[in-house]
Amino acid sequence: MKIGLIGLGKMGFNMRERLRRHDIEVVGYDPRPEVTDVASLAALAEALPAPRIVWVMVPSGPVTRDTVSELAGVLAEGDLVIDGGNSRFTDDAVHADLLAEKGIGYLDAGVSGGVWGLDNGYGLMVGGAAADVDRAMPIFDALRPEGERADGFVHAGPVGAGHYAKMVHNGIEYGLMHAYAEGYELLAAEDLIEDVTGVVRAWTKGTVVRSWLLDLLVKALQEDPAFSEISGYTQDSGEGRWTVEEAIRHSVPAPVISAALFARFASRQQDSPAMKAVSALRNQFGGHAVQRPPNTETTGA
Amino acid sequence: MKIGLIGLGKMGFNMRERLRRHDIEVVGYDPRPEVTDVASLAALAEALPAPRIVWVMVPSGPVTRDTVSELAGVLAEGDLVIDGGNSRFTDDAVHADLLAEKGIGYLDAGVSGGVWGLDNGYGLMVGGAAADVDRAMPIFDALRPEGERADGFVHAGPVGAGHYAKMVHNGIEYGLMHAYAEGYELLAAEDLIEDVTGVVRAWTKGTVVRSWLLDLLVKALQEDPAFSEISGYTQDSGEGRWTVEEAIRHSVPAPVISAALFARFASRQQDSPAMKAVSALRNQFGGHAVQRPPNTETTGA
Amino acid sequence: MKIGLIGLGKMGFNMRERLRRHDIEVVGYDPRPEVTDVASLAALAEALPAPRIVWVMVPSGPVTRDTVSELAGVLAEGDLVIDGGNSRFTDDAVHADLLAEKGIGYLDAGVSGGVWGLDNGYGLMVGGAAADVDRAMPIFDALRPEGERADGFVHAGPVGAGHYAKMVHNGIEYGLMHAYAEGYELLAAEDLIEDVTGVVRAWTKGTVVRSWLLDLLVKALQEDPAFSEISGYTQDSGEGRWTVEEAIRHSVPAPVISAALFARFASRQQDSPAMKAVSALRNQFGGHAVQRPPNTETTGA
């Protein structure tokens, strides 16, 4: 099998390597000359046998949209595009419709595993038509972890279902990480606990909370026990927001995932406007002393 | 009527004044010579006609405990002590028992109103025996707002009930303030809103959210429209914590009050240990860039 | 002044009455013959002097959209439409553009006050062009509470700002109500508190938590002290959801408002799917007994 792979960043680069290890020929395209195999999407299309399969692994949103549009121009009837990026599931129907006008098939594939996927394999959640899924199965089998297919791959439903499942996966991930993080902070605050890293490590086997994320937390603590080389400033890449938006749309209470999301928002604020308002209110009714922001303090005040 | 009042801080000082305006004679005691009327608690006891009534208005915890203990020594059978501070309700039975050994009565009185109570009157929530409440009623009537007694005073139950009601009052206060604060932050973040202070002020009459706290928020915004002279660093004085502890004891879900409490905790952290853990985890699995704390950044890194 | 008012439901009916009390002539339209003044929108347009002002007070979403579309057909250049319903602020630009094609002006007006607005006046938050706002000011002055205009009216910004401000107002309202509700539940759970209604009533004057909502809570408790005639099943009308969505869009932490929203979602669930999952997990790892749903229990099991 020989496929195209667009986007050779942190994820795509490793996926090309894993596919090749599993004897799938990959023609990779990336705007960066030092990593790309071909010079353009047109060249990519020419380099593949028809009917073609092209895996898209680029940033979600406009970049994915533009890539799919361009593919609609260079691919032909019977070809198949798989969006493996972190697109919002609502983009999938748009992409599928756009390609369907040219007779090109479309699958959305949620991919999890991060930088470890190269060796461990990637968890895959796929949406689309069964015939398209079957056709791409050798790719999925190469990317997914060893063992039973159903432990690392699912055909979740029609177009959109793959990214929906991945979105929920990431929403859960927010909650899991924050649960560990709260526990870590509490251990670190308590004098009785003389060996925080040791406690977290002792949880990695036998306990109810053991997980891959916990293994990574141990690794991180062993590298930097008090997290002194890291700040709490934390980005979010969209899936957490979408998960809460979907919870709202479905009237599903999501206190844990939303709390984890809001904690990320707060981590990026120098000072909280809301807490300024609370502080101002306390000052108004109680004459409670307020703290002035560092940059407004003057000597002699 | 002539009573003693111990503690002439922000609250006690104003309360002495309001009581005097209502023709209640007050002998005030405070360790600060410039505000006290007598030199000691013994002198206070001597200055009052038996049976005495002494109102305690000092910081909750050890200071209140010590004051009550000392009063047990200088007061006599038939006297009455009223703790008007923000004591934890669990302290009240201890104080009442200690005084009961000497035949001294005890009431706990939650007092709300802040620095505005001098003119507006104070909301009062009282716990204790009905006979003691009746005896102290002239004091309560002087302190509470004008109008119907039941709109600003309640005999909530036995000893402890007053501070319990006050604790819940303050827990609610945390939630109310944070609800307004979230709304303020959202208004301030939205470009469509050209006049944040104007919007908040327009809510003060006719709307569902009108309240005294909202009036204060308008006042604070008029004084400092972008809260540029105030930091979000916000203390908490105990009642919010106790309210959540009580919610836990009674198996009552308290997501709003606890969220407001946790936001105060977070406001006092330079950086969040929990978010450092989240950031470290993201770095481990995804190779996401982490931000180094400001003080560890080096040129050339 | 003579204006049109479309929608004579709970809000519109009272607003027509308040406008008339303030000597504004109102031609009301409603599909229900028993309340309408005219038979159709076309008849409404004919009954008004040009340039016309028409206030729309119908359910947000499709009904408002259809009404605005129909008005674009029956009104003329120079007329002005005011949407006073609870539309999502993102609808306003759509409505404004649609009407602008015919030279018809547009204002969005958030209206708060509920069934009490007839007598108390309504809090008003308005978005749109200054000239349009000025033109409609007699209407706003009639609807808003007595007193200073700025205490119950704001021109918040361009089209959309009025509904944005109203959305935030309602989001705050969710948080305020839930803060009181948590406090109420805690009071009701505590044996020390012998008079829950009395405690809540004693907060209505002098305290920090006094508000109009608190007055209503007292009224509700006086009518039904244990809320025995009411279920916790609670609808939401959209603004709470939109507020959390906007908080997400602006990266503003909104733990309090979202908690209040999620509690409404939960109130409408017979049983929580999430808690079923938690219960199932506990059973898996700990052999903890699970409770079977009532309808699956069988005798002899």
Add this chain to the structure above:
Amino acid sequence: MKIGLIGLGKMGFNMRERLRRHDIEVVGYDPRPEVTDVASLAALAEALPAPRIVWVMVPSGPVTRDTVSELAGVLAEGDLVIDGGNSRFTDDAVHADLLAEKGIGYLDAGVSGGVWGLDNGYGLMVGGAAADVDRAMPIFDALRPEGERADGFVHAGPVGAGHYAKMVHNGIEYGLMHAYAEGYELLAAEDLIEDVTGVVRAWTKGTVVRSWLLDLLVKALQEDPAFSEISGYTQDSGEGRWTVEEAIRHSVPAPVISAALFARFASRQQDSPAMKAVSALRNQFGGHAVQRPPNTETTGA
């Protein structure tokens, strides 16, 4: 080695078995004649070689307290008691002091692993003196999972540290379970997802959210795909509450763990008093229809 084990319930029974498999002789005591090895604690003490080691595995609180008290009477100087139950860490100093009066040593051991610990081993978190820990190490080595000791065992600090670590472990467990539960509920609510169990199973290998709890969730879904045989009514055993209490004591924000705890409280309410209050408020200001509780509805109303 020959030790005593008190409490042969779900946990203790399996632990006796695992210890025996690892060639540790165990004299078990339980009030139930059908499982006990000896008739009394005195008989247990007699059956063990001095200096004795006795592992206590009974319900936390009064039962553990009574057991430790009784052991103080039947054991002798130089003996060692290990509390492996889920005691609150604040009980440990009390137990240690009580035993120290007789020269008896004390360790607190948090034990995780549930019914699977028999075969997988138990994660162990231990507090106490290093010499006591060393002495009991053969027991810990038998109970903990195979592999490196530090992956399933930690000497976390002085007396109390073991139960503190276990408490935090369980607090995290609450958060993890609820994160998965929210994700499950969202998957189940979305029509695009045609195979909820399949999606969750596909997460068990390669993904970021893979964990032992996730494996159990798959198992539970395979046994009962829609959780139709289980209710959401969920108990809590104390550690979640203590974790939030500790978070409050240490001023550590814990929105995720507290949300998971509050969801359990809510799961045990037939109807929410707080939501009744919210519903009553909405009815007061907006004339919103309220739903009457099922048992108060009357025909003709």
